[in-house]
Amino acid sequence: MxxxxxxxxxxxxxxxxxxxxxxxxxxxxxxxxxxxxxxxVGRNPASVSYVTAKQKTAxxxxxxxxxxxxxxxxxxxxxxEIIEKYNNDPKIHGILxxxxxxxxxxxxxxxxxxxxxxxxxxxHPTNVGRLMIGEARFYPCTPYGIxxxxxxxxxxxxxxxxxIVGRSNIVGKPIAMMLAxxxxxxxxxxxxxxxxxxxxxxxxxxxxxxxxxxxxxKAITADMVKEGAVVIDVGVNRIGMTPEGKAxxxxxxxxxxxxxxxxxxTPVPGGVGPMTITMLMLNTIQAAKLTI
Ligand code: GUN
Numbered sequence: 128m129x130x131x132x133x134x135x136x137x138x139x140x141x142x143x144x145x146x147x148x149x150x151x152x153x154x155x156x157x158x159x160x161x162x163x164x165x166x167x168v169g170r171n172p173a174s175v176s177y178v179t180a181k182q183k184t185a186x187x188x189x190x191x192x193x194x195x196x197x198x199x200x201x202x203x204x205x206x207x208e209i210i211e212k213y214n215n216d217p218k219i220h221g222i223l224x225x226x227x228x229x230x231x232x233x234x235x236x237x238x239x240x241x242x243x244x245x246x247x248x249x250x251h252p253t254n255v256g257r258l259m260i261g262e263a264r265f266y267p268c269t270p271y272g273i274x275x276x277x278x279x280x281x282x283x284x285x286x287x288x289x290x291i292v293g294r295s296n297i298v299g300k301p302i303a304m305m306l307a308x309x310x311x312x313x314x315x316x317x318x319x320x321x322x323x324x325x326x327x328x329x330x331x332x333x334x335x336x337x338x339x340x341x342x343x344x345k346a347i348t349a350d351m352v353k354e355g356a357v358v359i360d361v362g363v364n365r366i367g368m369t370p371e372g373k374a375x376x377x378x379x380x381x382x383x384x385x386x387x388x389x390x391x392x393t394p395v396p397g398g399v400g401p402m403t404i405t406m407l408m409l410n411t412i413q414a415a416k417l418t419i
Contacts (some may be wrong), residue, residue, distance in 0.1 A: 130358070130389040133280050135272070136370060139401035142275065146408050150189050153415060159395070159413040162191040162219040163407075166209060168232070169199035172374070173365065174225045177404075181223065183406050190411060191218055203232045207240050214242040220302060221411035222246030226297070244417055250296070258301060261308050264417075265410045269303035272402025273338060273359055278312045280391060282336065282357050282406035285314045290330050292347065292379075293340035294321040298361055302338060327351070339379045349384035358385055358392040361399050 155160050163185045167178045178194065185192035206224075213219045222245045228234050229242055237247075243253040247264035257263050264275075277284055289306050293299040299319060306315040320330050328351040331337055339347050340361035352358060362379025369375050378395030386392050393399055 129190065130386045131280075132386075132393050133357075133359075133393045133398065135276060135393060135398040135401045138276060138279050139272075139405040141162065141279075142402075142405050143408065145182070146405070146412060147188050149412055153412065154189070157419055159415050159418070160189065160191040160218075161185075161221070161408075161412045162193075162216075163221045163411045164193050164195065164213045164216075164219045165223045165225065166195045166197065166206070167225045168197045168201055168206065168228055171227075173239065173284040174227075174361070176374070178225050180404055181407055184408055185411070188408055190408070193219070199229055200231070201229075204237065205302065206232060206237060210237065210240045214240075214245065217418075220414040221245055221407075223248055223407065245414055247407055247414055249301070249410070252297070255296075255301070260302055261310065265413065266406070267297060267301045267303060268410065269298050269340075269361060269399060270305050270342075271397055271406040272408070273302055273361070274305060274312050275406070276359065276402055277336065277357070278391065278398065279309045282358075282391065284312055284336070287315045287335040288318070288322060288333055289315040289336045289338065290318045290334035291338045291340070292320045292331065293361070294319055295340060295342075298340040300419040302340075324336055341379045343379055344377050345379070345381040347380045347385065349381065349388050352385050352388050354388055355390045358389045359399065360393050361397050362395060363400065 156306035165178050176266050182194050213222045238250045243251045246254050249398045254265050269336045291299050291303050291335040303317045303319045306313050318330050330351050331351045336357045336360045344364040359379040364377050365374045366377050376396050
């Protein structure tokens with residue numbers, strides 16, 4: 128039987144309604160509008176499209192939001208000054224610097240400069256460390272979105288064999304840490320695969336839940352997936368343009384083949400992507416509440 132399609136678009140839209148209500152009561156009870164500052168360096172089309180979507184969502188939810196568009200050749204000092212300005216701005220509760228950054232800028236130095244209480248990406252070492260010991264303040268948005276997708280789709284995570292493909296700091300490593308915690312929506316047995324993994328299919332075929340963030344189109348084919356597995360595709364690969372001039376996207380999973388074998392699967396687009404943006408909003412409202 129073909130897999131159930133897990134719609135991130137639908138689940139995200141339900142969560143956004145909850146966030147909207149939460150934001151309205153924050154305003155009513157404390158006079159606070161959650162404030163988000165997004166900073167983008169250069170005009171990388173994928174980054175521009177992500178940041179535009181983040182800003183639009185923030186505005187739709189009634190957040191206060193500002194955007195800094197910096198030139199590709201901006202100096203690290205200038206970027207750090209801007210971060211400091213928002214660290215000290217009481218109207219701003221969350222700061223997001225879109226990655227990747229151009230090579231003249233030391234990415235870690237920039238991420239370390241963000242006030243950990245405003246680090247709505249959850250990338251500051253303090254927040255990474257807190258997550259590691261089960262004391263998270265902010266969960267990184269994509270892993271957080273994946274966990275919500277699984278929980279809200281009724282997928283059994285407790286005791287499941289979870290296999291993750293990709294060990295990035297943004298997705299692979301944090302989702303591995305989150306799902307291995309002894310906590311609700313977690314308590315899984317986690318295997319983290321990467322480019323050094325000797326026999327990738329050996330591991331992926333054991334997965335009850337397969338999470339793919341490999342950064343390569345169709346890295347996972349049907350023969351690598353167990354019958355009845357739940358497959359979460361984090362990949363966003365640009366494979367040309369539609370006749371309307373929009374980017375044509377595909378994931379890291381061979382969707383057409385794998386959907387015949389999996390019990391549930393996320394599409395690209397419309398799977399993890401909308402959840403990532405929604406979790407950023409959830410983190411921003413959480414950051415605003417830290418100031419009460
Ligand atoms: N680039 C790709 N994903 C992300 C993300 O979640 N946050 C930021 N800041 N940059 C990204």
